[in-house]
Amino acid sequence: MTAPLSHRYRMGEMHRFGAAGADFVYMPQAGAIFALDEATHGVLARLGDGPVAHGDLVTALVDQGMPGSDAEGLLRELRQVRLIEAEHVVARAPVVDTPPEDFPLQALVLNVTNQCNLACTYCYEFGADKISTQTGKTKYMTPETAKAAVDFLLESAKGREAVHITFFGGETLMNFRLLKEAVAYADARAAELGKRVTYSMTTNATLLTDPIIDFLAENAVGVTVSIDGPAEMQNARRVYKSGKGSYDVILPRLKSLIAKHKTRAIAARVTLSAGVTDVVGIYHHLKHEIGFHEVGFAPVTTTDDGHDFGLNGDGMSAVLSGFHALSQEWLEYALRGQMHGFSNVSETLSELVVGTNKSHPCGAGLGLLGVSPSGDLSPCHRFTDADEHVMGHIDSGVDQAKRSDFLTRGHVGAKYECTSCWARPLCAGGCHHEAFVRYGDTGHANLHYCDWIRQWTDRVLDIYGTLAVRNPEFLERFADRKGLS
Numbered sequence: 047m048t049a050p051l052s053h054r055y056r057m058g059e060m061h062r063f064g065a066a067g068a069d070f071v072y073m074p075q076a077g078a079i080f081a082l083d084e085a086t087h088g089v090l091a092r093l094g095d096g097p098v099a100h101g102d103l104v105t106a107l108v109d110q111g112m113p114g115s116d117a118e119g120l121l122r123e124l125r126q127v128r129l130i131e132a133e134h135v136v137a138r139a140p141v142v143d144t145p146p147e148d149f150p151l152q153a154l155v156l157n158v159t160n161q162c163n164l165a166c167t168y169c170y171e172f173g174a175d176k177i178s179t180q181t182g183k184t185k186y187m188t189p190e191t192a193k194a195a196v197d198f199l200l201e202s203a204k205g206r207e208a209v210h211i212t213f214f215g216g217e218t219l220m221n222f223r224l225l226k227e228a229v230a231y232a233d234a235r236a237a238e239l240g241k242r243v244t245y246s247m248t249t250n251a252t253l254l255t256d257p258i259i260d261f262l263a264e265n266a267v268g269v270t271v272s273i274d275g276p277a278e279m280q281n282a283r284r285v286y287k288s289g290k291g292s293y294d295v296i297l298p299r300l301k302s303l304i305a306k307h308k309t310r311a312i313a314a315r316v317t318l319s320a321g322v323t324d325v326v327g328i329y330h331h332l333k334h335e336i337g338f339h340e341v342g343f344a345p346v347t348t349t350d351d352g353h354d355f356g357l358n359g360d361g362m363s364a365v366l367s368g369f370h371a372l373s374q375e376w377l378e379y380a381l382r383g384q385m386h387g388f389s390n391v392s393e394t395l396s397e398l399v400v401g402t403n404k405s406h407p408c409g410a411g412l413g414l415l416g417v418s419p420s421g422d423l424s425p426c427h428r429f430t431d432a433d434e435h436v437m438g439h440i441d442s443g444v445d446q447a448k449r450s451d452f453l454t455r456g457h458v459g460a461k462y463e464c465t466s467c468w469a470r471p472l473c474a475g476g477c478h479h480e481a482f483v484r485y486g487d488t489g490h491a492n493l494h495y496c497d498w499i500r501q502w503t504d505r506v507l508d509i510y511g512t513l514a515v516r517n518p519e520f521l522e523r524f525a526d527r528k529g530l531s
Contacts, residue, residue: 053099053100053132054097054098054099054100054132054133054134055093055097055098055099055100055103055121055125055130055131055132055133056093056096056097056130056131056132056133057090057093057094057129057130057131058073058075058128058129058130058131059073059074059075059128059468060072060073060074060129060468061074061468061469061507062090063504063507063508063511064511065507065508065509065510065511065512065514065515066511066512066514066515066516067515068081068082068511068514068515069081069082069087070082070507070510070511070514071129072468072507073127073128073129074467074468074469074470074471075128075403076127076128076401076403077401077402077403077471077472078127078401079398079507079510079511080127080129081511081514085107085110085112085120086120086124086129088106088107088110089103089106089107089120089121089124089130090129090130092106093130097133100121103117103121104117104118104121107120140458140459140460140465141459142454142457142459142460143405143457144450144453144454144457145412145453147446148204149412149413150202150203150204150205150206150413151198151199151202151203151204151206151209151413151414151415152203152206152209152210152409152413152414153199153209153210153211153212153409153413153414153415154195154198154199154209154210154211154212154414154415154416154417155211155212155213155214155414155415155416155417155426155427155430156187156192156195156211156212156213156214156228156417157187157214157215157216157416157417157418157419157427157430157431158186158187158192158213158214158215158216158218158220158221158224158225158228158419159185159186159187159215159216159217159218159220159221159419160183160185160215160216160418160419160430160431161185161186161215161216161217161220162215162216162217162220162250163217163220163250163252163253163286164217164250164252164284164285164286164287164292165285165286165287166283166284166285166317167283167285168283168317168319168346183418183419183420183431184418184419184420185419186220186221186224186419187221187224187417187418187419187420187421188224188419189224189227189228189231191417191419191420191421191440192224192227192228192231193227193228193231194421194440194441195228195417195421195440196211196228196231196232196235196243197235198440198443199211200232200235200236200239200241202444203241206241207240207241207242208241208242208243208244209236209241209242209243209244210243210244210245210246211228211232211243211244211245211246212245212246212247212248212427213225213228213245213246213247213248213267214247214248214416214427214430215248215249217249217250217252217253218247218248218249219249219252219253219254219258220253222253222258225247226261229245229265229267232245244266244268245265245266245267245268246267246268246269246270246310247262247267247268247269247270248269248270248271248272248315249269249270249271249272250271250272250273250284250292250296251271251272251273251296251299251300251303252292252295252296252299254296254299254300254302254303255299256302256306259302259303259306259307260306262303262307263306263307263308263309264309266309266310267310268310268311268313269303269307269310269312269313270313270314270315271296271300271303271312271313271314271315271338272284272315272317273296273300273314273315273316273332274316274317274318274319274322274328275316275322275324275327275328275331275332276293276327276328276331277291277293277294279321279322279324279328280292280293280296281293282319282321282322283317283319283322297336300336300337301336301337304336304337304338304339305337311339311340312337312338312339312340313338313339313340313341313342313389314332314336314338314340314341314342315342315343315344316328316332316341316342316343316344317344317345317346318343318344318345318346318357318361318365319345319346319356319357320356320357320358320361323357323361323364323365323368324368325343325365325368325369325371325372326368326371326372326375328341328343329341329372329387329388333387338387339387340387340388340389340392341387341388341389342388342389342390342393343365343369343390345357345362345365345498362498366498366501366502369390369502369505370505372388372391373388373390373391373505373506373509375388376388376391376392376509377509377512377513380509380513380517380520381512381513381516381517381520383517383519383520390502391506391509392524394472394502394503394506395506395509395510395521395524396524397472398472398506398507398510399510399521399524399525400524400525402471402472403471404458404470404471404472404473404474405457405458405459405474406453406456406457406458406474407456407458407473407474407475407476407477407478408426408477408478409426410425410426410429410456410478411425411426411437411449411452411453411456411478412453414426415437415444416428416429416430417430417440418430418431419431421439421440421441422436422438422439423436423437423438423439423440423444423445424436424437425437425452425478425488426478426479428477428478428479429478429479435482435488436448437449437452452478452488452489454489455487455488455489456475456478456488456489457489458470458474458475460489461475461489461490461491462491463491463493463496464491467496467500468500469499469500469503472499472503473499473503475489475490475491475492476491476492476495476499477492480492480495
């Protein structure tokens with residue numbers, strides 16, 4: 047249907063960016079990216095100074111040589127994708143919906159122990175940002191609890207052919223025997239039900255042995271190692287309770303892990319903190335000197351109460367500068383058709399390619415739950431053993447009232463500051479745990495990271511646009527999220 051000639055249009059919500067000589071728009075309401083052709087660019091330019099009548103836009107397009115029917119068709123398409131919208135249309139209020147109670151579970155994080163042989167100074171579980179209440183709690187998960195958790199996952203997976211279990215701690219390998227039993231049981235139960243289970247684990251690598259590595263490789267258990275870089279950086283905060291650094295202990299174990307474990311990529315996760323901000327140097331050490339397949343970075347989670355490991359403004363600026371430099375390396379690899387290994391780019395780019403538009407920051411409380419050693423359920427592993435955040439038990443199931451409250455408050459539409467932010471489809475307000483630690487509310491937007499998130503998303507949009515122009519085939523490997531390597 048053709049709109050009346052007097053109908054007036056304004057620009058819809060969008061974030062415009064250019065890359066490799068081309069113009070693009072990112073559409074927050076849909077999580078979609080469009081390349082702008084000359085005609086569309088002209089329409090948006092005319093709307094830059096305010097609303098313009100339908101008839102005037104058609105006339106301008108016809109004057110540029112476009113047939114009238116094509117001009118009408120273009121404006122219709124632009125309305126459909128909401129690049130333009132009628133002046134009289136009132137913006138819709140954000141919809142805050144919660145999933146149905148039978149929303150299928152996809153993953154569990156089994157905290158097989160709340161004990162650790164290290165005393166990392168910034169640890170969210172044991173350090174200054176601790177919210178767990180471990181006094182009197184079970185320290186090690188039992189086989190009975192692990193098996194009950196597996197049954198709970200498979201029962202709650204409703205319709206999913208594959209589910210995932212992540213083993214976590216404390217230090218996961220302090221309860222390796224339990225991990226082995228859980229994998230054997232889960233494989234057997236899944237086979238009975240015609241399902242499949244995949245596995246991953248996080249470790250500080252201090253307890254790795256050849257038999258453990260063999261088991262992980264044989265069972266295709268993905269491994270993420272928490273490590274902060276070269277010796278001086280690793281030993282600054284990843285220390286034993288005696289204060290001794292851990293680098294010399296883990297280095298030969300890591301070499302063995304990477305050499306022998308070929309069934310899954312071995313990833314490093316770096317916690318960036320005061321004095322540990324050399325992103326490029328850390329990456330090259332972990333990637334090229336040690337041999338990790340992927341390296342990802344995360345700034346330390348902390349409060350504003352003066353901890354010496356917290357990143358201040360200068361520290362965060364240094365981190366972002368390092369991210370930009372390393373992302374340029376990533377792009378140069380991609381233009382040659384090669385994967386680089388800086389997972390922060392790969393993960394964000396994958397979300398852009400598939401059109402991610404999040405209602406919540408992550409799967410916490412949604413398709414994922416954490417399980418404490420005692421069997422308590424929590425939104426994710428970061429809330430394990432925190433009494434205030436218990437969301438049920440594997441024997442009795444999910445407390446749907448608590449789950450609904452958590453998800454309602456955590457919905458991006460419930461965060462006022464997020465409703466006008468163009469980066470909300472990827473961020474959705476940020477980590478629930480970070481929000482609770484800093485603001486006392488799991489549903490609060492992580493306002494201290496807003497500028498960081500927008501700058502980083504803008505950078506990855508530039509990478510997307512450059513590849514779309516110069517090597518579009520490379521983007522295709524991210525369409526099913528298998529390009530993350």
